[in-house]
Amino acid sequence: MSAMAAQPGPSAARRFARGLNVGLAVFLVLYGTIAVLQPSYFEVEGFLNFLRRAAPLIILACGQLFVIAGGGFDLSMGSLVTLTVLGGSMLAGGNPENTWWTIGVLYLIGLGVGLVNGLVVTLLKVPSIIATLGMLLSLNGAALMWSGGAPRGYLPENFRALGRLVYRDVPLTGIMPLSVIILIGFVALAAWLLHATVFGRQVLAVGDNPRTAELSGVPVGATRVLVFVISALSAVTAGILLGGFAGVSTAVGQGLELQAIAACVIGGAQLLGGRASVTGAVAGALSLFALFTLLNLMGLPQPLRETVQGLILIAAVASSAWRMRRA
Amino acid sequence: MKTQIGLTALLAALSTGAMAQNFNDPAEFERQKGLLTVAPQGPDGKPWEQNLGGEKVDTAKYKKPGPYKLCFSNAGVNNPWRVVGFTNMQAEVDANKADIASFTHADAEGKDDKQISDINAFVNSGQCDALIVSPNTTAALTPAVEAAAKKLPVVVFDRGVDSKAPVTFINPIGGYGFGIQGASFIAEKIPAGGSVLALRILPGVDVLENRWAAAERIFKEKGIKVVGAEFTNGDNAKTKAIVEDYLNRFGKIDGVWMDAGATAVAALEAFEDAGKPYPVINGEDQQDFLQKWKKNKLTAIAPTYPTYQWRTPVIAAIRILKGEPVTGPTWKLPQPAITTETLDKYVNDKMPPLHYALCGCEQMTNYPARWGGK
Numbered sequence: 001m002s003a004m005a006a007q008p009g010p011s012a013a014r015r016f017a018r019g020l021n022v023g024l025a026v027f028l029v030l031y032g033t034i035a036v037l038q039p040s041y042f043e044v045e046g047f048l049n050f051l052r053r054a055a056p057l058i059i060l061a062c063g064q065l066f067v068i069a070g071g072g073f074d075l076s077m078g079s080l081v082t083l084t085v086l087g088g089s090m091l092a093g094g095n096p097e098n099t100w101w102t103i104g105v106l107y108l109i110g111l112g113v114g115l116v117n118g119l120v121v122t123l124l125k126v127p128s129i130i131a132t133l134g135m136l137l138s139l140n141g142a143a144l145m146w147s148g149g150a151p152r153g154y155l156p157e158n159f160r161a162l163g164r165l166v167y168r169d170v171p172l173t174g175i176m177p178l179s180v181i182i183l184i185g186f187v188a189l190a191a192w193l194l195h196a197t198v199f200g201r202q203v204l205a206v207g208d209n210p211r212t213a214e215l216s217g218v219p220v221g222a223t224r225v226l227v228f229v230i231s232a233l234s235a236v237t238a239g240i241l242l243g244g245f246a247g248v249s250t251a252v253g254q255g256l257e258l259q260a261i262a263a264c265v266i267g268g269a270q271l272l273g274g275r276a277s278v279t280g281a282v283a284g285a286l287s288l289f290a291l292f293t294l295l296n297l298m299g300l301p302q303p304l305r306e307t308v309q310g311l312i313l314i315a316a317v318a319s320s321a322w323r324m325r326r327a
Numbered sequence: 328m329k330t331q332i333g334l335t336a337l338l339a340a341l342s343t344g345a346m347a348q349n350f351n352d353p354a355e356f357e358r359q360k361g362l363l364t365v366a367p368q369g370p371d372g373k374p375w376e377q378n379l380g381g382e383k384v385d386t387a388k389y390k391k392p393g394p395y396k397l398c399f400s401n402a403g404v405n406n407p408w409r410v411v412g413f414t415n416m417q418a419e420v421d422a423n424k425a426d427i428a429s430f431t432h433a434d435a436e437g438k439d440d441k442q443i444s445d446i447n448a449f450v451n452s453g454q455c456d457a458l459i460v461s462p463n464t465t466a467a468l469t470p471a472v473e474a475a476a477k478k479l480p481v482v483v484f485d486r487g488v489d490s491k492a493p494v495t496f497i498n499p500i501g502g503y504g505f506g507i508q509g510a511s512f513i514a515e516k517i518p519a520g521g522s523v524l525a526l527r528i529l530p531g532v533d534v535l536e537n538r539w540a541a542a543e544r545i546f547k548e549k550g551i552k553v554v555g556a557e558f559t560n561g562d563n564a565k566t567k568a569i570v571e572d573y574l575n576r577f578g579k580i581d582g583v584w585m586d587a588g589a590t591a592v593a594a595l596e597a598f599e600d601a602g603k604p605y606p607v608i609n610g611e612d613q614q615d616f617l618q619k620w621k622k623n624k625l626t627a628i629a630p631t632y633p634t635y636q637w638r639t640p641v642i643a644a645i646r647i648l649k650g651e652p653v654t655g656p657t658w659k660l661p662q663p664a665i666t667t668e669t670l671d672k673y674v675n676d677k678m679p680p681l682h683y684a685l686c687g688c689e690q691m692t693n694y695p696a697r698w699g700g701k
Contacts, residue, residue, distance in 0.1 A: 251561045
C-alpha cells in the first residue's frame with residue numbers, strides 16, 4: 001500500500017481491469033464483426049497479420065500514454081515518424097551496411113526531440129500542446145528541407161525486414177511477423193516501466209497533482225522531460241516499423257499523433273493525467289485499428305466513413321468519461 | 328426494409344452531394360480521347376516545346392527590351408511531382424540567363440488565400456514583366472488571375488482558371504487522357520469478367536476525379552468488375568493495408584488501377600507479401616515503380632502527367648515578352664504513356680525513387696545532381 005501513497009483513488013488492480021474492460025470490449029466487438037465479414041481473421045495467421053499492421057499504432061499509443069499519464073500531450077509524434085522514414089532512407093541510401101548505424105542515428109534524433117519537447121515544457125513553462133505543436137511544424141519542415149520534398153534514397157532490405165519480414169513454418173502459430181515480436185517486447189517494456197517501477201508511479205503522481213507530487217519528493221521536472229523522451233523514442237520505433245512495412249513516403253506520419261491520443265483515451269486513460277494503463281492503451285489502439293479495418297471492409301463511401309469514424313471516437317471517449325465519473 | 332431504403336437514400340444523397348461539381352463530362356472525355364492520337368507538332372525530342380494542334384496568339388503588344396523580370400506564383404511544392412517540376416523550372420530559368428534578369432518565386436503552400444495575395448503583391452510590386460501562375464484551385468484563383476492579366480502578360484499552367492484572360496494556358500492532355508490510358512490497358516490484359524481494385528488519393532481534385540470518371544466508364548463498357556474504389560491519401564502504409572484486406576476478402580484480384588502512381592510499389596508489395604501473383608497494374612512515371620516493373624517483368628503501363636510541362640511557361644513568357652507568337656489560348660503538350668516497349672528508356676537506377684522520369688531534364692545543366700541523382 002505504501003507504493004500507492006502518492007496516488008489516491010482506485011487500486012492498481014482495479015485501474016488495470018477498467019482499462020482492459022473498456023478498450024478490450026470495444027475491440028472484441030469490432031474484431032468479431034470483421035471476422036464475420038472476413039473469416040480469415042478468425043485464423044491465427046489472420047490475427048497475426050492484423051497485429052503486424054496495428055503494431056506501429058500500438059507502439060505510438062504506449063509512448064503517448066506516458067505523456068498523457070503525466071498530464072500532457074505529444075502532438076509531434078506523427079511528424080517524427082515522417083522524419084524517421086525520410087531520414088532513414090536518406091541516411092541508409094539503400095545500402096544494407098548502413099542500416100544499423102542509421103537506426104542508431106534515428107534514435108539519437110528521437111532522443112534530441114524528446115529532450116527539447118520536455119525542456120520546453122518544464123523550463124519555459126510552455127503548455128505541452130503548444131510546445132509539441134511547434135515541434136510538429138519544425139519536424140515537418142526539417143523533413144522537407146532534408147529531403148527537398150522528394151526522398152532521395154531507398155530503405156535497404158534489412159531495414160525493411162523489421163516491418164515486413166514474416167517467419168514462416170513457426171510451430172503453433174504458423175507464421176510470426178518480426179514486427180509482432182518487436183511489438184511484444186516494446187509493450188512489455190512499457191508495461192514494466194509504467195506499472196512496476198518507481199518512475200511509473202512518479203509519472204502518474206505528477207499527472208494526478210504536480211503540486212502534491214513535488215511536496216512528496218517526486219522530481220517533477222525530470223519526470224516530465226523523461227515522458228517526452230519515451231514518447232519520442234516510441235515514435236522512432238513506430239517509424240522504423242512503418243518504413244519497413246510500406247517503404248518511403250512523405251505522408252506516412254500524418255495524423256498518427258491524434259490516433260495515438262484517441263487510442264489512449266479509448267483504453268481508459270484520463271486526459272490531463274493521473275490515470276493510465278498500458279493494457280488499456282494497447283486495447284484502445286487495437287480497437288481503433290479494428291475500426292479502420294472494418295470501415296474499409298464494409299466499403300462505405302469515404303465521406304460517410306469519416307463521419308462514422310468521428311462519431312465512434314466521440315462515443316468511445318464519452319463512455320470512458322462516463323465510466324470514470326461512476327468509478 | 329424501410330430503414331434500409333432510408334439508409335440507401337441517405338448514402339446516395341451523401342455520395343452525390345460530394346460530386347456536386349461535374350467531373351464526368353462526356354464531351355471532354357471524347358475530346359481528350361481524340362487528343363491521345365494526335366501527332367505532336369514542334370521540335371523533335373523536345374515535347375515541352377511541342378503542341379497538339381493549337382492556334383497561335385499574337386503577342387506583339389507585349390514586346391519590350393530584355394532581359395526580363397519573371398515572377399512565378401506557385402500553388403505549392405507539397406508533393407514529389409511538384410518538387411521535380413519546380414526543379415525543372417529553375418533549371419530552365421538558369422538555361423535562359425541571357426534573357427532573364429530575375430526570377431521571383433512565391434510559394435502559396437497549397438492555400439488559395441495566400442496565392443491570391445501573392446499574385447496581388449507581384450502585380451503591385453512593378454517588379455514583374457510577366458507572371459507565371461500554377462493555380463491552387465480553379466474557381467478561387469480565377470478573379471486574381473483576371474485582374475493580373477489586365478496589368479501584365481500572364482501564363483497559366485498545370486491546373487487551369489475559368490478565364491480566357493491569360494495569354495496562354497499550358498498543360499498536357501488531361502485527367503481523362505490519363506484515366507483512359509491506364510484503364511484501357513488493364514481492361515485489355517485481364518481475363519474476361521476479371522476484377523479490378525481502384526486506388527485513389529483523395530476525392531474532389533478535378534484532375535484526379537476526371538481520371539477516375541474515365542476509368543470507371545471504360546471498365547463499365549468492357550464488363551470489368553470493379554471490386555472497390557478506395558482512397559489511400561497517398562500513404563504507402565494505408566495503401567498496403569487496403570490491398571491486403573481486399574486480397575483477404577476476394578482471394579484474387581486481376582488488376583489494380585491507380586489515379587496516381589506514388590503508392591504503386593506499396594500496392595504491389597501487398598501481393599508479394601500475400602504470396603499472390605502480381606496484378607495487371609498502372610502506375611506513373613516514378614522511378615521506384617519503373618524499376619520494380621522492369622525487375623519483376625510486370626504487366627504494366629505508366630500513363631503520365633509529365634513534369635516537363637514546368638519548363639514550358641518560362642519559354643512561353645520569354646517569347647511573349649519578345650513579341651513572338653506562342654501557342655494559345657490553350658497549349659496542349661503531349662502526354663505519352665510508358666509501355667513495356669519503351670520502359671528501358673526511362674528506367675534509371677541512379678535517380679531517387681520518387682523522381683518522375685518524364686522530366687525532360689536529362690540534357691540540362693547539373694543533371695542528375697540537381698534532381699537528387701547520382
